[in-house]
Amino acid sequence: MFRPLELFIGLRYTRAKRRNQFVSFISLSSILGIALGVTALITVMSVMNGFERELRDKILGMIAHATIESRDGGMDEWESVVERAERHPEVVGAAPYVTGEVMMTRGGEVSGAQLRGVLPEMEGNVSRVIENIDGDAAQYLEPGEYNIILGWALARELGVRPGDRVTVVTPEARATVAGIVPRLKRFNVAGTFDVGMYEYDRGVALVHIGDAATIMRLGDGVSGVRLQFRDLMDAPWLASEVGRELGGGNYRVRDWTREHASFFHAVQTEKTVMFVILTLIIAVAAFNIVSTLVMVVNDKRSDIAILRTLGASPASVMGIFMVQGTIIGVFGTILGVAGGVALALNVETIVPAIEQLLDVAFLAPDIYWLSDLPSDLQTTDVARIAGVALVLSLLATIYPAWRGARTEPAEALRYE
Known part of the structure; x- marks a missing residue:
């Protein structure tokens, strides 16, 4: 079987038992360092x-991909708007809504909330x-019944x-013979909902759209119409199209990226920063490859000299040590990818087990938006991380291999 000389000797050096145990230790630490860095990077990127x-999913489970609002305030002709919006081939759903900030009281307890009529x-x-x-509480949202469903x-x-029963107080006041008093209405609690995000479970209440329009003084109108698109990532340009079809002068169409883009920009920024920081772990491990190969070159000076006298070119000598260093990087990357994929696929099981063992909640639901540690392993991330590890490992071999190629045979064999 044909095997290039550089590959043959490089593999032989890698398999050979080293006389210098310290060199072997550094080689092993390089492999483990690269494996640890790749594992950590894959796991963190997946999380x-x-x-x-x-x-x-959860934010857009509570908000729509886009909202249509009238520039004049309330929207009386919402049925027509829904019908016209649904004519667009990318619109898969539309529904009217009424929204407003209110205060809710019961006994001595007071809390602000967003009242949403649906x-x-x-x-x-x-x-x-x-x-x-929960249960069948949604069936109790009937007009005029003044039932309410709370997070x-x-x-x-x-x-x-x-x-x-809870009392809903609106920010608008009304004039009476007794003076200016706030407008309020008592509602019956029909049930609760749990969307898995504390921000909404803590701050949103649902009522029938007719009841909401009454206490918000919208009459037969609504606050606007919410839209669902076939692909949420196309929402920006689809919202513009729908707005033009409805008549841009009368309606204002806003997509979800305008209201919640900061969350996703923050996540993207954190992903980039974490990628850079954790790549430094791989870079440190790759630096160990430099140390390993420098000591190997010093240990093999006589072998290099013999190969040079037999006709090996400096490029061939350089290739031998690059093969040896690359093998270290390949083994470390393979171990890291295996460990990272295994950990990323099971993090949703491992973390709850650790929380139960230590009796601690890493993501308290009353503090963080999410109470569970999710994971989404993507092959593009795995390929990119593995590629970075291999490239860093290859770059780490260049300097020591170049030093080995510059070895002068006569000088190396003078004292042999």
Whole structure:
């Protein structure tokens, strides 16, 4: 079988038992260092991808891909707007909504919240909140009944259960013979919902759109229409298209990236920073390859001299040591990829087990948006990380291999 001389000798040097145990130790530490860096990088990038996915899914489970609002305030002709918007081939759902900031009280407990009026039969077209309502409480959202469904954290904050009553206070006041008093209305708590994001579970309450329009003084109108697109990543340009078709002068169409882009930009920035920081672990391990090969070159000076006298070119000598260093990088990368993939695929099982063992919550639900550590392993990330590790390992071999190629045979064999 044909094997290049450089590859043959490089593999032989790698397999040979070293007389210098320190060199062997550094070689092993280089492999383990690269493996550790690759494992950490794959795991962290997978967790960051999981955070991005969960944020996107859960945020967009509560908000729509785009919203249509009238420039004049309330929207009375929302049925026509829904019909016209659904004509667009990329729009898969549309639903009206009413929203407003309110204060909720029960006994001595007071909490601010966003009151959202929905049509239960249409809300499922644009969000997943209806799917996350406990039991069959959604059926109690009937016009004129003044029933309300609270996020579980908001219900806990107010100390209410299904069947209790809460008072909703709007920021608008009304003039009476007794003076200026706030407008308020008592609602029956029909149930709770849990979308998995404390920000919404703590700050949103659902009522029928008719009840919300009444207390917000919108009459038969609504605050706007929410849209769901076939692909949420196309929302920016699709929102512009829908706006033009509706008549840009009368309506304002905003997509989700304008309201929540900061979250995803923050995640992207953190992913980039973590990639750079953890790549330094691989770089440090690659630097150990330099140390290993420098000592190997010093140990093999006589072998290099013999090869040179037999006709080996400086490029061939350089190739021998580059093969040896690259093998260290390849083994470290393979171990790191195997460990990283295994850890990333099981992090959602390992972390809860550690939390249970240590009796600690790493992501407290009342502090963080997400209470579970998600993971989303992507092959492009694995390939990119493995490529970076291999390139750094290859670059680390250049200097010691170049030093070995410059060895003068006569000088190396003078004292042999």
